[in-house]
Amino acid sequence: MTSEENWEKIAAAKRAALAEQIPPEYRVPKDQLPPESQLDVTTWPKESGWFSPRELEITGSTASRILKQIASKEWSSEEVTRAFCKRAAAAQQLTNCLSDAFFEEAIQSAKHLDDHLQRSGKLVGPLHGLPISLKDNFNIKGRDSTVGFTSLVNKPAEYNATLVDILERLGAVRYCKTNVPTAMMIAESVNNTFGRTLNPLNRKVTSGGSSGGESALIAFGGSALGVGTDIGGSLRIPAACTGIFTLRPSFGRFTTQRCRSGLAGQEAVQSVNGPMAKTLEDITMYSKAIVDAQPWLVDPKMLPIPWRQVELKKRLKIAVLWNDNVCMPTPPVTRALTETVEKLKKAGHEIIDWDPKLHATALGLLGRMFVADGGKSVEALLAPTGEPYRPEMVQYKDAKDSGVFELWKLHTERSELQRQYLEQWMSYDGLDAVLAPTTPYAxxxxxxxxxxxxxxxxxxxxxATVSFPTEITVDKAKDKPVADHKPQSDFCKAAQDSYDHELVHGLPVSLQLIAQRLEEEKVLAMTDIVLQAIKSTD
Incomplete structure (x- = not known):
């Protein structure tokens, strides 16, 4: 067998094995599956009759409510876990969002937690009994972390990621892992091993990447709270594509130790992880629980900063990034930004404009940092099985090794840009946050x-950055393509050319709120204030 045949056979066998991991009782009967033509499958769980009212109530609840119901013994962790395993199985069958499923193991964990609560009357920790989904790169001992590569299939992890151990200690139940793009370096979740994840809100569009399996699962209701990662937008992009919340923390708050990486050792720009959920309350609850667990005691790169209470001014000063002068946002994103700004002004907040003078430089640096090894990290993972480069990964195929001297110069440029960005921020006297598009598209x-x-x-x-859904959805009547658009760059031309207002009609539009480095508590509290302004109808 040649290596060229090898990768396809490995991928086919892995997909078949994943299908077998779905227990027979969680396989949707063919006659109850939604037709291929049904693009929005988020309504299917309620319409199908395949879920009991109790299962729908559980899987339709926020993580915070589930924890309260388990703590008061209204619900058992076993019952909650079984409901989410079933809904995650359905999500997989309709959107291809999982990379691993270990439902029986999860149910046993949940039973142990229920026994502990029954016997002792005490919770194991603040996440007691809550099923939490995990992006594929979180190592779990004995399970694969392929990050999309066929060469990593059937190479189970020999240890848990540090965060996986912390979550277990806090009482969380792990039950599945979610799909990612190759090396986690594409903004859509597609790879040669598992294929493409679809957006449950519209299966013709992407759920984003690289945490797109996670965002699809949560948007479908197969998880109340999940953990993804972000090195160029990999939490925020999928959150925006599916209309959920996420926090991109600064490096040093949430441990990334012992996770699999597609670019192992690349530390010019640090990967971070963070929670994804349907409410800001759940994001804040999780973030506090993780920081309260003192990850700095087990990970030398974590900063010993306890969770802080934030006192905010009544009147925030927010700078608006309307357009980064590289890629103009599509019409619904501009409308969401305009309407949100109007509501913030009405609520009494001070609004100014952010000058994106450093953004093109920052983006250029990011691109150079990702390929500084000449694509060798990706090549080394493709080569053993003869797996081809996906078309989205062409920059890694064409990359030239910059060498150590050039990489050190790149680090110097990055540090200077960070200094200039801080200097610009401080020049807007008393600035609290920047409000910006998360992506140019819905x-x-x-x-x-x-x-x-x-x-x-x-x-x-x-x-520190939060991506949040506004109350605006794409309206094909209001958000028609811009006539006579003069593109600012090739990126801008591609964004406007691919904008299909009929296709994305009804999809949620998200924005992001940005605070300074290590201001996680502040950015979460400020996002709450922005949401209050959006909801205010006075």
Missing amino acids: SVPHGDFKYVGYTGVYNVVDY
């Missing part, structure tokens, strides 16, 4: 996600 047809500039800038400067 979502895009599969294969069309080309621009990560709005998120990637904040990876380079390592700022």
Whole structure:
């Protein structure tokens, strides 16, 4: 067998094995599956009759409510876990969002937690009994972390990621892992091993990447809270594509130790992880629980900063990034920004404009940092099985090794850009936050996600950022394509050319709120204030 045949056979066998991991009782009967033509499958769980009212109530609840119900013994962790395993199984069958499922193991864990609560009357920790989904790169001992590569299939992890151990200690139940793009370096979740994840809100568009399996699962209701990662927008982009919340923390708050990486050792721009959920309350609850667990005691790179209470001014000063001068947002994103700004002004907040003078430089740096090894990391993982480069990974195929001297110069440029960005921030006297698009789009047809500039800038400067859904959805009548558009760049041309207002009609539109480095508590509290302004109808 040649290696060229090898990768396809390995991928086919892995997909078949994943299908077998779905227990027979969680396989949707063919006659109850929604037709291929049904693009929005988020309504299917209620319409199908395949779920009991109790299962729908559980899987339709927020993580915070589930924890309260388990703590009061209204619900058992076993009952909750079984409901989410079933809904995650359905999500997999309709959107291809999982990379691993270990439902029986999860149910046993949940039973142990129930026994502990029954016997002792005490919770194991603040996440007691809550099923939490995990992105594929979180190592779990004995399970694969392929990050999309066929060469990593059937190479189970020999240890848990540090965060996986912390979650277990806090009482969380792990039950599945979610799909990612190859090496986690594409803004859509597609790879040669598992294939493409679809957006449950519209299966013709992407759920984003690289945490797109996670966002699809949560948007479908197969998880109340999941953990993804972000190195150029990989939490925020999928959250925006599916209308959920996420926090991109600064490096040093949530441990990334012992996770699998597609670019292992690349630390010019640090990967971080964070929670994804349907409410801001759940994001804040999780973040506090993780920091309260004192990850700095087990990970030497974590900063010993306890969770802080934030006192905010009544009147926030927010700078608006309307357009980064590289890629103009599509009409629904501009409308969401305009309407949100109007509501913030009405609520008494001070609004100024942010000058994106450093953004193109930051984006250029990010791109150079990702390929500084000449694509060798990716090549080394493709080569053993003869797996081809996906078309989205062409920059890694064409990359030239910059060498250590050039990489050190790149680090110097990055540090100087970080200094300049801080200097610009401080020049806006008393600035609290920047409000910006998360992406130039609501979502895009599969294969069309080309621009990560709005998120990637904040990876380079390592700022704390929340992506949140506005109350605005794409309206094909209001959000028609811009006539006579003069593109600012090739990225801009591609964004406007691929904008299909009929296809994305009804999809949620998200924005991001950016605070300074290590201001996680502040950015979460400020996002709450922005949401209050959005909801206010006075």
